[in-house]
Amino acid sequence: MFKNGTPDIEQKLQETINKSVELLPEAWKKAGSLQETFASYRRALLSPWNLDEECIARIQKRFAAFLLYGCVEWSPPSSGSPAEGTFVPKTNIEEAILLLTTVLKKFYQGKTHWDPSVMEHLTYALSICSRPSLIADHLEEVLPGTYPRTERWNTLAFCYYGVGQKEVSLNFLRKSLNKHENPKDTMALLLAAKICSEDCRLASEGVEYARRAIANTESLDVHLKSTGLHFLGSCLSKKAKIVSSDHQRAMLHAETMKSLTESMSLDRYNPNLIFDMGVQYAEQRNMNAALRCAKEFVDATGGAVSKGWRFLALVLSAQQRYSEAEVATNAALDETAKWDQGSLLRIKAKLKVAQSSPMEAVEAYRVLLALVQAQKNSPKKVEFTY
Template sequence: MAFRNKGGRKALEVELQEVDSLREQGHWSRAVTAAQALVAFSSTLPQLIQGESSLHEGKLDEAEQLLRAALQAEPQNQEASALLGETLFRKGDAQGALPYLESLDISALGSHIPPTPIPLESSTPRPRVRRSKTPEPSAPSDVSSSHRAAVLTSALVTRAKALDGLERPREAVDVLKSLLAAVPSVWNRASRKSVQKAVLLLGDLYCKLGEESRAVEVYREVLAREPGVLSGHTAREVKKKLAGLLLQGGEGAVLQQHGGATPADEAIKLLLQVQTEEWEAGVHEQLVGALNSTGRFELLAEVLESVKPGVFTRPERWYNLGLAHLAAGNGEKALMVLRMAAKETTGNVPLLVAAGRACAMTGCSEEGVRYAEEAVHFTEGQSSDLRGQALHVLGVNLGLQARSSRSDAERSALQNRAVETLKDAVAAAPGDFAPRYDLAVQLAEGRRLRPAMEHIAVALEASNGAHCDSWRLLALLLSAEQRFAAAEEVLAAALDAAPGGGRRAALLRTLASVQRAGGSEKQALGTLAKVLGLVKTGGPAAEAGVLSELAEANVALKEWENAEEFAKRAKALEPYHAGAWYVTGLVLEAQRRSEEAMAAYETAAVADPADVRSLVRIASLYRESPAAAPVVRSLLNQALQQDPMNHEAWHGLGLVQKADGSLSEAADSFQTAMVLQATVPAAPFSSLPRAILSLPPRC
């Protein structure tokens, strides 16, 4: 339309914006009254507003009648087409709504956005409107309106919904893409709500079309915009949808790293943000699942600790927290909360099983036996899987309790009971490799090599060869039969299939032990050098352990300087590393520096009271003095209490008994030493971890 002067146009803009402000706030009657004053400029405006009011009030028939009349009076009125299309769609007539919605011009949408919206209550004096004596015939379609932009934007989103409802999702995607590309300036205007709906709908449509990677791109892009673009609720929804897609995986961009983070890490970060803003049960469950599947158990424990009281009962809260600590390897923390949970519940088998596992992990095997026995009692007549878990934990705790028993008779009884209990666990869950593996370890510790070999073969088959420690046990069993070449072949096959990191390092360390036991010390040096490269990121204790093994290998080769250097490096990382001090003692003893060697062995024994080798060497040095026979006997008995299968300790005890004139006892000790030496493995069977302690909690 034409204006007589610039002031007339400016006044009209102010009047229309005031009308639109009333519409945005839902003051429909006041908006209609204000529009009546502008009827000279647009005779359809009052009808339009009345139709929109009826639409918002759910009076769809009335709205349709008014909007059709407005559109008939002004066929090119895009706002009337948009509102009529919305009305018909809400009435369930997507096919009838589509022609009106498709008549909307997306490219012209930006012209309806004013640079600065004028509020309803303005402190600026309203300019006077100069009325012409003859009303202008045309409507002010060129006048900017943020509300009009909101109406058109909402209608375009409805157009996409209609297309999707008519099984035309690809066309719906094109509409939304064009909308988002055309209206970058409406993100902070009245249209923002509809544009946010467009983002969510576009992501859903991409997923419907199987193009999850494109949905991920859309969500990432909108979240990367300046703060405040999305409302809090919509931002949460976008983050939840994006996290879900990242955790599901998929093709293309879904699996690509973003900003240096893996998809799982990105998803976890998003879910943590959502939970920080407002706790939600579904998000909590999704976050817990993500942290579980990615092995982020310490962070999982933090998440569980942050849950407000009242969401879960106290036993539930402590139980879940205990499982997280167990999986993270924090046995003491796990046992603390599981004890509290056990005090407030009765007959909760999964809880009792978890508490028994925590006891086994922390050296409280006697307490663990009580928890496990209670679990076994309550599984009478229940599922075999749950009973199998209870029996498994009981068997492991009995075996660990046997190690610390002071009486030979008690130790033997506990070992036998552990074997029988683990057999029952295997019978209860025959397809589970874990109890069978732990049974094989228990049998191996008692030097029952043939039965152990049979069970570990079945365990390997049950795990499809994926359990690293089963291969290590098989290799040690072969080495105990002096079949070193076969043991090396087993480990080589396991290494071919093993991934990098800790599992590969464990296999290589066992291979080095087998090579050393078979007399291939130089080969062992090369193998340990590979291990050293793998464990450097595993912390100082892991690296110090490998360095001390390198030192031992050099001792066997009489490379004293190299041995001493590796031992020094180990002690620099871990000043009280028992293995490093033991090797230092061997070097000093070879240099005939007996007193210094004694001090090194004693340091090792103090650093690790279970270090039987140091106790045996101390006893050997004391044996040079006949007056020290009682001390030697005490040290060797202490060593045998720690490791009843140590042939060197039995041999040393036989020498003491022989010197004392106890020839019959000495003969028995020498015989035991000879039998044990014939079946000594390349590394102690007790060095292998129990499966029940290394597997993630299942209960």
């Protein structure tokens, strides 16, 4: 009856169970029944089906993707009272992260094969939670050779930049943009230029990165070219602050304005570009042009960004229009959290002094002193760790 011998009935039965449990949620998904899909995934993972590790990992990955992109009403897993110390997810994002980190752990332990989409889903989930440091941690745990090293370096650079570790980020980008690696990666060049544009000591290096990025985008995205010109202008501006020669400084200022003007011609309504253009005008004592840019920035952001009001107040005070500057300062205070109002309170106090109102200036300084003392006595914020 059986030409090839008696089949292993238990093995065949388990294979059938594996396929059925794995495919049932996908069938419900195709049928458009999202709640049944949700329930099927939960049953597949919580019931004792004796599934192999590869099958469980596939189900966990698909369930995590469904939680992230399925737009289904989420409810916590009903597994009775959790054991002490057990993490219980409170949102669909948290449950997706838990599932994906579990799959990664199995890969690190050699129980499953590598699936790059798991890291892609996890990166998206952690980005939503504003946790780039955790993305970096997981990337650094991945075994060498799993990712192309330039891709890994670039992703780590973005992660570390996201948590404020700009020097670490730039070091990764330097390795990635080495002539023996991937020196024409436009996004990496732009990030390197942006980091350098924030530090006078790195301005010359940033100029080179920005020019290389612009050269790469000549026939590509206009927005990327505008961004490259913007960063080039910012780097040239920073470089002008540290040169010793007046002639060099004047030339760098001219190049800065040329780059920013060209960038604005490609992206006229970019608020950050308008703001930086206004700062350049102010540094060159062209207060009318600076005032125009300050007003444009406030209009472009709907008055919701405090630095626009602060800049407007500074330009107005430079024109000795103190009462208008005070109105702008008050607007900035309304848009700024209490903890971040220190610089604005100093401006307000100085404006009161300039208007011969010493008692009101004293009151502003009193509020500033109370804020400084409150910040000094405030306990450090405890970060959420997942």
